[in-house]
Amino acid sequence: MGSTKTMNMIEAINSALDIMLERDPDVVLMGEDIGYFGGVFRATAGLQAKHGKTRVFDTPISECGIIGAGVGMAAYGLRPVPEIQFADYIYPGLDQLVSEAARLRYRSAGDFICPMTVRSPFGGGIFGGQTHSQSPESLFTHVCGIKTVVPSNPHDAKGLLIAAIEDNDPVIFFEPKRIYNGPFSGYYDRPVEPWSKHAASDVPEGYYRIELGKAGIVREGEALTILTYGTMVHVVQTVVAELRVDAEIVDLRTLLPLDVDTIEESAKKTGRCLVVHEATRTSGFGAELAALVQERCFYHLEAPVERVTGFDTPYPHSLEWAYFPGPVRIAGAIEKIMKD
Amino acid sequence: MGSTKTMNMIEAINSALDIMLERDPDVVLMGEDIGYFGGVFRATAGLQAKHGKTRVFDTPISECGIIGAGVGMAAYGLRPVPEIQFADYIYPGLDQLVSEAARLRYRSAGDFICPMTVRSPFGGGIFGGQTHSQSPESLFTHVCGIKTVVPSNPHDAKGLLIAAIEDNDPVIFFEPKRIYNGPFSGYYDRPVEPWSKHAASDVPEGYYRIELGKAGIVREGEALTILTYGTMVHVVQTVVAELRVDAEIVDLRTLLPLDVDTIEESAKKTGRCLVVHEATRTSGFGAELAALVQERCFYHLEAPVERVTGFDTPYPHSLEWAYFPGPVRIAGAIEKIMKD
Amino acid sequence: MTSKKSNLAPLRLHIPEPKFRPGDEADFSDISIPAIDAIARPDEASVPADIHSLAFGLVRVLDNDHQAKGSWNPNLDAGQLRLMLRNMMLTRAFDDRMFRAQRQGKTSFYMKSTGEEATSVATAMALASDDMCFPSYRQQGILLTRGYPIVRMMNQIYSNSQDHLKGRQLPIMYSAPEHSFFTISGNLATQYPQAVGWAMASASRGDTRISAVWCGEGSTAEGDFHSAMTFAAVYNAPVILQVVNNQWAISSFSGIAGGERTTFAARGLGYGIASLRVDGNDPLAVYAAMRWAADRARTNNGPTFIEYFTYRAEGHSTSDDPGAYRAAKEFEKWPLGDPVDRLKKHLILLGEWSEEQHQAQHEELADLVKKTQKEAEANGILGHGMHQPFETMFEDVFEEMPWHLKEQCDQMVAEQYRKFGPEWEPK
Amino acid sequence: MTSKKSNLAPLRLHIPEPKFRPGDEADFSDISIPAIDAIARPDEASVPADIHSLAFGLVRVLDNDHQAKGSWNPNLDAGQLRLMLRNMMLTRAFDDRMFRAQRQGKTSFYMKSTGEEATSVATAMALASDDMCFPSYRQQGILLTRGYPIVRMMNQIYSNSQDHLKGRQLPIMYSAPEHSFFTISGNLATQYPQAVGWAMASASRGDTRISAVWCGEGSTAEGDFHSAMTFAAVYNAPVILQVVNNQWAISSFSGIAGGERTTFAARGLGYGIASLRVDGNDPLAVYAAMRWAADRARTNNGPTFIEYFTYRAEGHSTSDDPGAYRAAKEFEKWPLGDPVDRLKKHLILLGEWSEEQHQAQHEELADLVKKTQKEAEANGILGHGMHQPFETMFEDVFEEMPWHLKEQCDQMVAEQYRKFGPEWEPK
Numbered sequence A, B: 001m002g003s004t005k006t007m008n009m010i011e012a013i014n015s016a017l018d019i020m021l022e023r024d025p026d027v028v029l030m031g032e033d034i035g036y037f038g039g040v041f042r043a044t045a046g047l048q049a050k051h052g053k054t055r056v057f058d059t060p061i062s063e064c065g066i067i068g069a070g071v072g073m074a075a076y077g078l079r080p081v082p083e084i085q086f087a088d089y090i091y092p093g094l095d096q097l098v099s100e101a102a103r104l105r106y107r108s109a110g111d112f113i114c115p116m117t118v119r120s121p122f123g124g125g126i127f128g129g130q131t132h133s134q135s136p137e138s139l140f141t142h143v144c145g146i147k148t149v150v151p152s153n154p155h156d157a158k159g160l161l162i163a164a165i166e167d168n169d170p171v172i173f174f175e176p177k178r179i180y181n182g183p184f185s186g187y188y189d190r191p192v193e194p195w196s197k198h199a200a201s202d203v204p205e206g207y208y209r210i211e212l213g214k215a216g217i218v219r220e221g222e223a224l225t226i227l228t229y230g231t232m233v234h235v236v237q238t239v240v241a242e243l244r245v246d247a248e249i250v251d252l253r254t255l256l257p258l259d260v261d262t263i264e265e266s267a268k269k270t271g272r273c274l275v276v277h278e279a280t281r282t283s284g285f286g287a288e289l290a291a292l293v294q295e296r297c298f299y300h301l302e303a304p305v306e307r308v309t310g311f312d313t314p315y316p317h318s319l320e321w322a323y324f325p326g327p328v329r330i331a332g333a334i335e336k337i338m339k340d
Numbered sequence C, D: 001m002t003s004k005k006s007n008l009a010p011l012r013l014h015i016p017e018p019k020f021r022p023g024d025e026a027d028f029s030d031i032s033i034p035a036i037d038a039i040a041r042p043d044e045a046s047v048p049a050d051i052h053s054l055a056f057g058l059v060r061v062l063d064n065d066h067q068a069k070g071s072w073n074p075n076l077d078a079g080q081l082r083l084m085l086r087n088m089m090l091t092r093a094f095d096d097r098m099f100r101a102q103r104q105g106k107t108s109f110y111m112k113s114t115g116e117e118a119t120s121v122a123t124a125m126a127l128a129s130d131d132m133c134f135p136s137y138r139q140q141g142i143l144l145t146r147g148y149p150i151v152r153m154m155n156q157i158y159s160n161s162q163d164h165l166k167g168r169q170l171p172i173m174y175s176a177p178e179h180s181f182f183t184i185s186g187n188l189a190t191q192y193p194q195a196v197g198w199a200m201a202s203a204s205r206g207d208t209r210i211s212a213v214w215c216g217e218g219s220t221a222e223g224d225f226h227s228a229m230t231f232a233a234v235y236n237a238p239v240i241l242q243v244v245n246n247q248w249a250i251s252s253f254s255g256i257a258g259g260e261r262t263t264f265a266a267r268g269l270g271y272g273i274a275s276l277r278v279d280g281n282d283p284l285a286v287y288a289a290m291r292w293a294a295d296r297a298r299t300n301n302g303p304t305f306i307e308y309f310t311y312r313a314e315g316h317s318t319s320d321d322p323g324a325y326r327a328a329k330e331f332e333k334w335p336l337g338d339p340v341d342r343l344k345k346h347l348i349l350l351g352e353w354s355e356e357q358h359q360a361q362h363e364e365l366a367d368l369v370k371k372t373q374k375e376a377e378a379n380g381i382l383g384h385g386m387h388q389p390f391e392t393m394f395e396d397v398f399e400e401m402p403w404h405l406k407e408q409c410d411q412m413v414a415e416q417y418r419k420f421g422p423e424w425e426p427k
Ligand SMILES: Cc1ncc(C[n+]2csc(CCOP(=O)(O)OP(=O)(O)O)c2C)c(N)n1
Pocket: A032, A061, A085, A089, A092, C138, C186, C187, C188, C215, C216, C217, C218, C219, C220, C244, C246, C248, C249, C250, C312, C316
């Protein structure tokens, strides 16, 4: 791994891609505007110039084609890493993901596999309106045969992305775009804090992996368990500090396969559990988490598992801070759980 | 409503479509093979001949085009009722459903609406293999702006379909194909019972509606609440009869908007709750139901809410009866809940 | 893994690359501009198979000497020409002002249509006012041409208290049913099959209204494009399917969309749809092409596919800097010039316009837009409190609000109280 | 809602309708068959723009008098011709047998390729054995041509204990990587962009292997088709994109897929891809077209798009009855005849075959298939217990089984004990 460097999320992701392009000639990046331009969020900046046009290239605006061609490349033996410019635009490629990428190994009994990692910025908080803010992760967790990963900081982003690219199954890698440039306290009216002030911006320059399927405990605690991921990890941390509640905060990192042991152990220990995500509530991944926790820890629970989520509406452009599951919503839920 | 007639599910659906074509010149049916041929399951048999080719017509094999054109027709002022031949093939049209049909009213603040009902046969149990057996309903319940309906018998199918077509929002109407021709006990090795022996096959010949968003109580009981829908309503009934357990069986009928009052009342009364569906488990609609019930009835629950579901694998062709959440799986869960 | 047969040459992957990148001097001298009437205007009832060559030609009316010539000349009177010029100038003035408003932090986002105004304005003028338009995000010229109130557009851009769309949509995602303008989607090309469906519906009811749809050349790669073309061909739908080929899709040049091997207009041939390639910077050619297509549609001669060959003069949106991916000053070198400039010179040549009138109109429109902007800003700008009531967020998800949204709305209201104190009142 | 302008004629919606329906007498005399070499074979390095007419013509070799003629004649030797005939006859024998097996309740589903055998067999013979094939569900002829063990195909069809795909897939959804045959999907057209991606990968690695993909004319309407064509054109991928136009998609005739207005081959022109329309019932024409296309791909001349004009002689699958939607005996009247019959007559004309040899080979192949069927059935048929172990259901979802699948697997095993009693043993 060698020395470390201060990186924001974009730099960490760029570094992971750079290293994998270097290490493995089978790795190929493609997507809309990712070549010469380096991507609308700059995640692939410089990589085409460094690794060549046949390794890092622009594609037509066809998410179906991007993922479909990726499946074919993976079947050939490459490790494609397509980018979908915004998660909101993944639907035209969904059939290739759920009916093909996720099924290849199963339906061919291992004859053909699909080691493809689909990267996509997701989530809101940047005034992106309803088509640049969505969090569709729960859809993917319902589809068997695909892994779903969401990093919450530069260090994890790099290690998880490398592990995803090396994984022999398709992985959807959602990058919380709100925290590309700095962690987010949840207070949109306070100045943005850069990643450099956060410990997780200290990122090894070389190769390292963070195993998929393992959660991270961001804060140990006894009073309640908070299950969360992505941007919300930071918002939850702010609120927990403000409320001075002794919460155990679990950053799931991988939604599928889920680190059920860490979850179960924590929930049994604290007896109270809150799930926090930005996606809409109904049938969001919080539903699965709540169902699982009560199934497995029922007799340890002293209060119902609560969910703090986005509302069941499209992400509204101008009212995004009333929509966003921010500090007030989280604090309310924590208070309720602790009172129950 | 007038007189009644014995109908199976297909006949009841056909009758609903026929009546709506008759009553409302804005109703239009389209889909792959639904015209002259009357659909691969015969749901539209005879309707083209009766109502004309511009009201009931075949489409190119493009689910995106079918739903996309449907959105445009709805924006014009028609009430399109497209058929997607199998729910497994809905993904190429998903973007038009979730990003367009479900968003039209919201994003235009009511300028444009999408009164479209997408019919699609779903579920397994007919040796259809992994691409003719899927139950993707939970995906739609996560998408705000669309209603999800699943009938379990001829009487409901007709009344719900008429209500769906008259609804001014997009509705996805999943038809459990296993029970098109008769209810299913869950014992695949027993002879198929025709609908004619079932009370719900007594269907009014004329127009009637069953309100969307209202569950039906199939059996009243005190010992536990079973939440289910579609094919599984019948399998659950078989098992409950076999076990002689005093279960309250709730046929949800509409998954979104959900009849939360009926669910809450029942779960509070019995203190035990089982959810049964055929779809894969993780992030299936059962997760939402379990999460909701424990949120709202926690202090009434004497055991965790259990889920009986399909396994988290594709639907395997030859092993479908080991996959299917049949009587043994359901009985096991009931016994566990009652013991807890 | 790789298997190389020694007697065979290795395969090569071709990655298209634009001719010029930052630092290069753009030179478009290789773009060949056919003479006017190189292919004469065919009858509107022509069978698509008989007019393939139009997909590889270039419909032109305004010649290099600024005269209107040839069989496509729509012979508009001076009043119409001046109106066309005015609409294009208004669009440009509006774009300039709103771009600046975004730069001043008054809203989150803006997209200009500079250089492409003819493809919205001239097309809208050639359609009937109740023909239904399914635009992409760069056809603000349609609304301005159809007389949609400018202040309403601005209210939408500011997501302010008077925003008809209740602040829900990203700026410029207008919706105007009373001006037969469909709600704009952020998802590319989804409007294509919708426009076809609308036209099918109109035809099935024996209506007389047709529809027209626009997308960028980059967007033609989406599956929706193909579905739409297929449906339009199969059902002979009265729809005009248009591609604004402005050479760029954010940072990707048209070669990434398939523009290296043939014209975009050629896409239509494969479906048996009549297809035209048009000088998109020639407002009279654009008008003539749309008129031809609309007449076809109205007489049950079916769909027409049109490529407007034009150039995106500015950045993709306020979110990007074109200097990072293309040569500077490309627009100045664009061989087909600027539509506003070309129409102006034509009118002057006709003796129906003057530099002075032009300058005066330029100022008048700038003032109009500025004045309207003030009016709009009185209703609020983004992020400064004068937005729609918070509860509106929960409306219009469904026709009637279901219980779960009511609960969530109550929760949101309670959160606002907690946040802003007991004085807070839902507006 | 409808707005009718009194001076305009009402619009009409066109719904395509096949010429013949049950009860009608089919009559194909209006189908025009161009003379052999109406368009001569162009050089393999031709630029697509120069050979448009091929998309509207018909590549033919075997004439009505059963002679092989013209510039496309691949001049195969008698041995190759006999092998081609044998492969087609084997395919037909296999289809007949397996169709019957399904009718006898031994499996759930089957799909014949009767009448279309040339489009699989002749194409496979024209490719190198390691060129990668991305078939639809009706290209069993490729596997049989490439020498895939027949018993393995049958094991798959029966989902039996020796089914290489562990009973997971619907019958006929083969997978055979060692025969460069991609796993078949139930979802139409998804293989199209995959084949292009595979070819792009091969090209990017300087490999020499190309890919070929098949779909039905009905499936061309899917967005995947369009993505694939776009990607193939943009990256000049070494891929051969083929459409088997067998006139029917379940109950829908080709007009519902857009076949009324132009040829399917024309679809390729819009992308600037070289496009051929070929007599799909002429095995020598099919071979020649594929050979031409493969040579182009191998020499970095890029993708080729081919339409095989053929006819689906039987039902879509075992699940439908074509008598319910099309005229009886259409196949007998099909103007391009039957590929087996035509090649047989050609060989006889050459003096390289006889009716007796043909009859003998027919019987030999029927016997071979029957014998193999017995062998396969010894491994079990669907629904009679001799399936793969239940736990295999949980394998291959992921490379490593995650905890939740392990738990579910344990649960399934427990359920089997409960169901079948303590004697039950997981196999
Ligand atoms: C389905 C989808 N994919 C990607 C995007 C992101 N995106 C927005 S605009 C754009 C470029 C469009 O280019 P073009 O179609 O040429 O239109 P132009 O901007 O030139 O008018 C892209 C990739 C999107 N909005 N929707």
